[in-house]
Amino acid sequence: MYDSGAVVSVPLKSAPALSATQSLASLAKADGVRFLLATFTTLTGKPCAKLVPVEAADALEGEGVGFAGYAAGAMGQQPRDPDVVAIPDLSSYVPLTFVRPGLGMVHCDPYVEDRPYAFAPRVILRTLAEKAAAQGTGLVSGAEVEYFLVQRGADGTLTTADRLDDAAQPCYDARGLTRMYEHLTAVSDAMVQLGWGPYASDHEDGNGQFEQNFHHADALTTADRVVTLRYIVQVLAEQRGMTATFMPKPFTDRTGSGLHLHLSLWDGERALFPAGAAEQDAYGMGFSAQAYGFTAGLLAHAPALHALIAPTVNSYKRTGATTTASGATWAPRTASWGGNDRTHFLRVPDTHRVELRGGDGSANSYLAAAGALAAGLDGIARALEPGEPGVTDGGPRLPRTLLDAVHALEGDDVVRGVLDLVDASAGVSDYYAELKREEFYSWHNTVSPWEIDRYLTAV
Secondary structure, eight states: OOOTTSOOSSOOOSSOOOOTTOOHHHHHHHTTOOEEEEEEEOTTOOEEEEEEEGGGHHHHHHHOEEEOHHHHSSSSOOTTSOOEEEEEOGGGOEEOTTTSTTEEEEEEEEEETTEEOTTOHHHHHHHHHHHHHHTTOEEEEEEEEEEEEEEEOTTSOEEESSTTOOOSSOTTOHHHHHHTHHHHHHHHHHHHHHTOOEEEEEEOSSTTEEEEEEOOEEHHHHHHHHHHHHHHHHHHHHHTTOEEEOOSOSSTTSOOOBEEEEEEEEETTEESSBOOTTOOOSSSSOBOHHHHHHHHHHHHTHHHHHHHHSOSTTHHHHHTOOOOTTSOOOOOSBOOEESSOTTSSEEEEETTEEEEOOOBTTSOHHHHHHHHHHHHHHHHHTTOOOOSTTOSSSSOBOOSSHHHHHHHHHTOHHHHHHHTSSOGGGOHHHHHHHHHHHHHHHHHTSOOHHHHHHHTTOO
């Protein structure tokens, strides 16, 4: 629930500039890195990697490393298809020696037969961001990463990792933070070492739930960092005998975990969201016409956007919740917007940004950012108006299930177009929609305890 990147007067640089003589091998050796995780994600957000020795870093940089895409998961391939080749982006390199001595990571853009691969989420976001930048618009984003720390019993049941974390309203509890001090400070120290500018860790609204924040950057850099941070959080939790989960709603009676995105537009060093001195402020938020158009685009495409920002069956247990043990769900149910009000789909904390609160911990950070950027730019292009702020029943109702979100995606050319951006003939949007439809039906075909309780002796 914390504000991600509250000071946003100047966009942060994505990464230090690399000199022409720097190579992946030289960067790694300078940090004492012996092995590199060459990493990319599938459409569902699964991080995939090969462990490459630093002695092979030159070959990795020059030729990439091959993967069987079908084995990796949701990558649009069959066993007969050619390799997915991961080409590293040197600007994304980070040492992870605090996780394992000698370990580093570099994010990669997947290619197939020497062409950027249309099914790769990082390629999709990079392509859209470059297209927008060529037109003088850059997306800066900050991400709120929420998660639970749990333990799983032999019977599969989940319990809070901290057995003393049982308060009725645990949010911001100083004692709960202190009991998890070693884990939270290890994660924060990691972000300090990486230069991300972490500024807060807090106990969230659910028992066992935490959030850790770092400063905003360009959208691709932030998406990379979300992937990296999830990895760091999970590995460090495992080292302490816990499981860190980004599952949106692991507990029926507790608040779910979001991935809130704070979004702003820039033209170089010039902020595009605040209204100019002579500009009429139509809705009293201090926004420019571009910012209101961007906001309106997010609202107009909210149902389809949910297929990307809330992409699992479990996502809709979070947005559909009517109450929690703490008394609030903190998850929007309609596509509404307002000022500094956390009940809305879009919150406006200040004149520089809008907070997209509909996304959750299962979202692929690349697809979430790409979908939001495309929706907002469409609102600007069509000069859409967001309507009066604070009205909770004026906008479209958000999808109630993953299947509803898939139907909305299939009827929205703008959000579908995000998935089809790299190669319109590849059929990525159709593949993704079918993938998610089958995920819904697989869940629907599973008999649950709820059904046993309700129907076993009903008639």
